[in-house]
Amino acid sequence: MKIIYKAPGLPAEIRDVPNTLEALQGLVGGYIETVTVATDAAIICNEEGRLIGLEPNCTLLGVHFVGPIVVAGVAGEEFTDLPEDGIQLFMAMFKTDH
16 A cells, blocks of 8 residues: 655655555554544644653644554545645645644
8 A cells, every 4th residue: 555654753755555454553653643634634643642742743734743653545334545746745735844
């Protein structure tokens, strides 16, 4: 599955990862929580990130994220490849995040 991965203090990168719960949990370091940002995209983060003191990462669409995050495509209730226009949009947003 084609996603964007962003770790604290590092630039966002496009990755191809298995579309499994285990793979997504491994990327964010624990149980996942999703923030729906469009009908075809969601941000996946660590559900307990603030509670366990994960490092601040970025602010997207007014939401402050901690720990590593994943931006994935959504089709119905399933994660899927992030569409190319979504990749371009989010990569541009990460470049302007301060």
